[in-house]
Amino acid sequence: MSPLQIKFLGATQEVGRAAISVKTEKAQVLLDYGVMLNHEPGFPMHVPPKEVDAIILGHSHLDHSGAVPIFFIHGKKTVYANKLTAELSQLLISDFIHLSSYYLPYEYLELRTMLRHIKHLDFGVKETIGDITFELRNAGHIPGSAQVLIEAEGKRLLYTGDFSLIDTRLLEGAKMDYCDLDAVIIESTYADEDHPERPELEKNFVEEVTEVVERGGTVLIPAFSIGRSQEIACILAAYHFEHPVYLDGMAREASRMMMNYVQFLRDPKLFMDAIHSVNWVEGWRDRRKATKMPCVIISPAGMLKGGPAAFYISKIGKKANNAVFLVSYQIPGTPGRELLEKGICVIDGKMRRVKARVKHFDFSSHCGARELKEAVKRLDGKAKFYVIHGAEGNCELLAKWIEKEAGLEAVAPRPGDTFKV
Helix, strand or coil: CCCCEEEEEEEECCCCCCCCEECCCCCEEEEECCCCCCCCCCCCCCCCHHHEEEEEEECHHHHHHHCHHHCCCCCCCEECCCCCHHHHHHHHHHHHHHHHHHHCCHHHHHHHHHHHEEEECCCCCEEEEEEEEEEEEEECCCCEEEEEEEECCCEEECCCCCCCCCCCCCCCCCCCCCCCCCCEECCCCCCCCCCCCCHHHHHHHHEEEEEEEEHCCCCCECCCCCCHHHHHHHHHCCCCCCCCCCCHHHHHHHHHHHCCHHHHCCHHHHHHHHHHHHHHHHCCHHHHHHHHHCCCCEECCCCCCCCHHHEEEHHCCCCCCCEEEEEECCCCCCCCHHHHHHHHHHHHHEECCCCCEEECCCCCCCCHHHHHHHHHHHHHCCCEEEEEECCCCCCHHHHHHHHHCCCEEEEECCCEEEEEC
């Protein structure tokens, strides 16, 4: 039997541009092919397209999907993803082209070609490419997100992708019931910190939102369009929040898509109730109206980098009885992070102090340190771990813990590192 070869093309010692090549005698597949979202997009290492048989897409976030259209510039490949991931990827990548086309090697044409070559694959259904058999399983990260289980050359390899073990109002956590594995490629985004317990976090969040609105204030909740916006709407619905809630930006379109694929959600009834009870912002008139009344506004961008949230902050940030509750991770250097650390934001074109109350609630869709360790323990067998998708030393941190505490082999690869399983 020839060995199964894994090559790391991105997301090594960093968060972004996830891309891994898995190769056998007869086939080569790519697990994700994403971008690094900086001032200009960064791409994974190049792979000659003619050597790639297919791309398996775990979820729609751009750091996992944003470079896939490159394979359609001069040719065509099959992309495997479930239907919801395919639709959400189209939404995110077309917005990405709209905002960053100057830096991208592809255009809408390549995206359209890519969409025509997506082969839809539901969770738990096996598919074969050459001598590689694989299936997708729920990852609990965002709606549609998947882990990839590969069987080839008599070996079993798990790629966790971005994942979470905990059940939220929106999603069921990943189960991690894989029996004997030979290799595991695991993310380590939060290897150095724990997230608060969900029930407690939700309760505090709803109490604080209610308090601001009942005092006559407006609460702006900048949130990611996919997953976080819908989860916040579900939490408010679950607590029977009685005041108006507005939903704006790309979160509307993403919610429309999810309504067609409720099989990916934990509680479809709660989701439908939540989506039907929010007010959809249809234009500038609705936007201005929302800023003048006691209500909650859920709007992208989650880090205040554009989107309608940038307009809302300039109105809502000026008054002390309003609040801005950040519910998404804030990357250093983003307006959201500036707001959180320094209490300042661009208002009417100038950097000003925000008078509204600012607070961060940690609704993460990744495992915290506790869950990452729990996941390692749940994966029986003597698998070797490859730790990726972590910044500032988190890959090494988790790899060291796995070696020392779990007694398993673990490594934090560098870009271009190749291993034989």
